[in-house]
Amino acid sequence: MLDSFEETVWPLCDAAELPNECRPPARNWQVLFVFSVSKLPSRTSPPQSLVGPPAGCDIHGFDQWFRLSDRERKLPKFLGNHNRSWIWGRHLVFATLMAGKWPPLEVHYDSHRFSPFDELPVSPTAKAQTLREVCEQLGVELVASTANDLTRTCRAEDHQGLCARMPEFPYHSLTELLATESPRHFVILDGIQDSFNLGAIIRSAEALGCGGVILPAKGQAGINSQSARSSAGAVNWLPICRVDRLDEAAGQLKAAGLTLLAATEKSKLSLWNVAIPRRVTIVIGNEGKGVSEELLSHCDLQVRVPMSGITSSLNAAVAAGIMLAEVSRQAGLSPSSTG
Structure with a gap:
């Protein structure tokens, strides 16, 4: 009944x-x-x-x-790393254009909300440029459209009058990452499945002075529309590296003088009781399984984020943010010293 x-x-x-x-x-x-x-x-x-x-x-x-x-x-949602991937939203599209690291193939705009002669928001010290000027410099096709057409194009209604068709994301190599002169720390992600978690981690990493994020090529979410939006555009500013084998990457990082610090609930050592080296790589594991045993064997330190509630675990992105904040605090990093 x-x-x-x-x-x-x-x-x-x-x-x-x-x-x-x-x-x-x-x-x-x-x-x-x-x-x-x-x-x-x-x-x-x-x-x-x-x-x-x-x-x-x-x-x-x-x-x-x-x-x-x-x-x-x-029609699928355009989320993957292929030539039909789309990003949308005023902030993300503008950030992507201003960074120039991941130039779109096309930018579609709602002609009722934007003009190609609108100036993009830039820092006070930078020269103001119009949407048309930036697209011409990057070799990006600028397409006038309507709100309804944009919704059909990117399969999303929250486009805010702007969307862009993207090529495959330009990942860095580990060699490029290690070539930096900065003593900043890095993050290894071991099998993060959720694109929103990935984007949130990248956002925190960039904001807290991280030198780059290292991802495995398989079994891990990559940079797509969801992770780019969740990062609030940070994918355009933070070096992101993709490697075939995390264990080999861990060996290279240790050879370069970095300490590997894994976050795992299996550890009895509290994050608050550890003196964290300045040159360190934080290791964050899969949302359900955590850091793999193989990768844990390469880590110099294993710590847990102390908790006092009934809940027994933290979201991977939250745990990463806490780890990154503590590393930055102990290193005494400030916006001026991380820039």
Whole structure:
């Protein structure tokens, strides 16, 4: 019986299965029927068949249907590292253009909200440049559009009037990362699966003076639309390296004089009780499994973030932020010393 439920949603059915009088106008559309139980007669059961509406299309409490074309149903969100990846949002697109590290292939703008002669927000010491000028310098095609077209293009409604089609992200090599003269610390991520976690870690790392983030090429989220947005554009300013083997990368980092410091709940050593070397690499593990045993064997120190609540673990991005903040605190880093 249905008294305990608020609504029942019937699955998609092909329009060809409907009685003629109930078919939508286009043959290639699918129909989603939503029935509100509150509108059904008392003690009424749903149809026996879960494909389509009740027999004879005697629909009680029919709310609405949503029609999706074959083409729209098959379109994925543009999130991957390929030539159909899109980023969107005023802050992220502007940051990407200003950094010049990851030049878009195209920038689409809502002509009702932006003009190609609008100036991009820059620092007080930098020369003001218009959207058109920056795109011309980077060789980026600038395309006038509408809000609805932008929504269809990037498959998102929160584009704020700007979206950009991106090439594959330009990862650094570990050699390039180690060639820096700065004594900053680094971060190794061992199998982070969630793109939003990845972006949040990159955002914290860049803000807290980290010299770069190292990712494995497999079994790890990469830079895509979600991680770029979650980073608030920090992917454009922080060197991000991708390696085939984390254990080999760990060996290279140790050979370069960096201490490997792993965050693991298995450790009895509190982060607050450790004197952290200035040249250090923080190791953050997978959201569920933590740092792999193989990589832990390469680490010089293993610490846990002390907690006093009932919850037994922290989100990976939160743990990384705490570790990064403590490293920066002990090193006495400030915005002027990390720049």
